[in-house]
Amino acid sequence: MIISFILNGNNVECEVDKNERLIYTLRERFSIKSVKEGCGIGECGTCTVLIDNEPHYSCLTLSSKVNGCDVKTVEFLNANGELHPLQEAFIKEGAVQCGYCTPGMLLSAYSLLLKEKKPYITKIKEAISGNLCRCTGYKQIVEAIQKVEIYGILDNIPSVEKKIQPHSSKEEILKKLSEKKGLKIIAGGTDLLVKERKEEKTHDFIELWGLDELNVVKEENGKIIVGSTITHAELNRNETINKKAKSLALACGMIGSPQIRNMGTIGGNIINASPAADSIPPLLIHDALCVIESKNTKREVALEDFVVAPYKTSINEDELLTYIKITSLEGYREGYEKVAKRASLAIARLSIAYAIKEDKDVFQDIRISIGSCTPMPFRPKDVENFLKGKKRQEALIKEAVSMVLKGIVEKSGMRPSYKYKLPVLEGLLIKILRG
């Protein structure tokens, strides 16, 4: 197919193969060698490019996705022939050693600076947390970003001229799904394209990008409706979600890295149905209903019934997950705990979403959901009910927690990983219930 997009400020057009990845298009068709493949599976950041000024991994981006978009590589920064203050800062502060991570790192930093001219150190660290560097220990990189002002005036946000064009409509997609077998829906591609590489196979994709009708968060009849193509980054910053479904906002903010959050969608997270999926535990405590549509049917299924096994939902080949409806829990004490081996780019070893409504130490309502422990994230509803209406007391908490643990072992037997997970779960649940 032929795609046209803006590359470092210039309108370009080129022919790309089906399933071609943006990293390949940029390196091989445009000879932009600053975009590098350090892993090919979204885990290192050397392939980072900006799409509409937000960092993305080009190794997990199909080229067709940038049709009509604004794409920037590091060459953009000094396109006018002069080093950008950020590049200057990297040189002066010693932020460059072997330099292999540098182009991607600069782009992540640049994207942050477009949003915030004087970011705090924690913000900076987070913004570059999807870009690994093996040489520098990141410190001089962080310092360079902090001190960028010394090296020149930051330009204003370069305008992003075009938005992703709708490739098709929901109706069209449903029609195609009904007509042709074996099509694979692709949203962010962050699960699928990794799988393609690992399993060494290719799919016949049907693309969801640019579907404005699914790209929404709205409230209707007391429910919050989240479109399936909403990304984790959008959910993390969405006001309604932060107010009424805090644990979901928090969980989405902990997924992968900034790049993964800009790419991955909530729909993909649900359909992939990993036991460690971060959005599922919060969705469960918000009584999520999945709206599943095909050309001629539309059904609503509770998320807890929809995920039927690890990595498996009850969706049919011709169906599309269009929306997720969730209950608002405004006024609850909500949170999300994610246990992982490192601070960013880490899959949960264990996770807990919770929402608790208390009145004078009495549990009015309590919702807990546990991920990455049993084959599917689940809510220990018996324990929730047991606690409801009771007054918070140490003995009660202990009893409730031991019920949870017992329930898990009864349900899935004693697994080797439980030697670690159960004591951690116990400790965290006690902490959460104590408040």
Added chain:
Amino acid sequence: MPIYTSIDRIDAIEKVKGKALYAGDYSMDGMVFAVLVRSQRPHAKIKSIRIDKALELHGVIKILSHGDIPGNPFFGVIKKDQPLLAKDIVRYIGEPILIVIAESEKKAREAAKLIDIEYEDMEIITDPYKSMGSSTLIHEKGNLLSHRKVIKGDVEKGFKESDVVIERQYKTTWLDHAYLETEAGFGYPDDKGRIVVVSSTQNVHYKRKEISRILNIPEEKVRIIQATTGGGFGGKLDLTVEGYIGLAVYHTKRPVLMRYTREESFLSNTKRHPLYINYKTGATKDGKIKAIKVDIIGDTGPYISYGETVCLRAAIHATGPYEIPNVHVDSRMFYTNNPISGAMRGFGVPQIAFAHESQMDLMANEIKIDPLQIRFLNGLRRGSLTATSQLLEASVGYLDTLKAIEPYWIGRIKKDGRGFGLGSMFYGMGNTGISNPSYGILSISEDGKILLYTGACEIGQGSDTVFVQILCETLEIDRNDILLIRADTDFTKDAGSTSASRQTYISGRAVYNAAVEMRKFLENEGFYKNRDLKSIVKKYRDKGFPVFEGFFDPPTTPLDPNTSKGVPYATYAYATHMTEVEVDTITGYTNVIKVHAAHDVGKAINVNNIKGQIYGGIAMGIGFALMEEFIPGKTLSFDNYYIPTSMDMPEIETFILEDEEPTGPFGAKGVGEPALIPQAASIINAIADATGVRVYELPCDIERLKGRL
């Protein structure tokens, strides 16, 4: 310009612009791609290989095997024991068997998948203790690669004189260098019919020798040029892609590109040796260490690589930076069918430092003496004798590193869940007990630029910049008047490898020596009395411009084969790190809060570079201590090999100390490896301080720590 002010890295501009060309970025008309077909078995006979389906694939040019190697089919840094392509037997998962060459990378990989290899499995050895004395032999000569001893005094007597004896077992695992750039290279036949290979490497001259042997052509028919290299850490010392590219160019006469995927890199690069260490320390009540007895067992995998080096270096450094009168170290490396272990930042010393620093804290705790105090009491100083009975005469800044840390150590305030730990180290600069010379060559170009020819590979650590600074300082010239010609076998002399923290010290000194000679010449020519280079050049245009060669080989002596007595290194670097951690006892998660790092670098030539090395070393030390673990057969890529991200990094304060080394350039030593070595140990000691629980096996990840809490 004082030498200790940092200048900007000379290679940074091209890197921030994205213009620097790494090996995998090259292309040329008519270029083909080579990929390897690797063993899927850890130990097996190759029964048959079927390549017909692959050959039929459109775009496939050639498939090369063991039989296509015209010269010596074995290679190796220390001994030539590793088959370039396996012949009848494979000894680890990932061992290369065939090279597939095709018009595109995609085609080559597709073809590789069509090749059928039938194996007959043999018994596998996955553990050095099983390797020891096993009747299954990985090589005919037996499964023990090397056994080195370090003996000083009488340990039995030393333990008798001790009031307290502590003995513990430590274990470390495989680590991957995880440089962001995977192994890659690009080769082509030049117009004189020579073979040129541009690659991501830490040593061009060694690789030229190997290719010449493999292809059975004279060395002058091979040219190796270092491409901009995206990190090395020891993993690009061995021959990686170069041998295959050389062979592919030889057979196809076309330009050839080869780059490992991340998965291939994980599968094939040499790992940090897992060491099993039994460490026994005896000390008197007042904190004097009287004796240590240390047993080191290492898993070297099926081929040598740097196994012998690591075996010896770990043994020599087993004391840590302490003067101990009675020492007995046995260090043994065994072959297994695990991944090949080789050189990785520190050559076994980070592992042994984890043990000796844990022992120091255990001892301090047992005899109730402050951990800093016990280090001070026993620390190496001028006049000390090391375990190899080497007398330390100059540049022994260990105690200074302790003094730099002392105010923070004394002033530490322990908060709930937090703890502090110390880690110290010493590290010999350069290769162990053997000659390891380097050269620097200077000349002047027609247009009046100073030309520096150095064989030293810049792998990100900053040697290019340091050499330029040495020239600026010695010759009093501007950096813009210097042109660096680096790591190209056509133009430079062998500078040895970029490893063992030796380039600033050794090649830096060689460059300095050349500069001193050139300075004399320039003085005679009136350069320092307002005569510029251009007019000097004019005078020599016809008779040819003189060339100044600097040479340096650090003074060492061979070591006694039974006791290792001798001078393994001309000088040592010293460091102490103090680390504060916070441990979440519910999850076992350790958050590293702050590190104070004090290093005796001899002389700081480039402060920014030194800090960069220290910060990077700390990051790698955090990985080593808390998360990094390569699991053979399971680890494939970065999704199950975690290295620290920006969000895992602590606050860091550095203290750069300068106890000048008389043989170093301006007194400089090295810092690349020292930056990493004490870090893991200081974290483990801090965790023990925070929780009362000590971990003896790395990584101390959330599960391992929780299991002990």
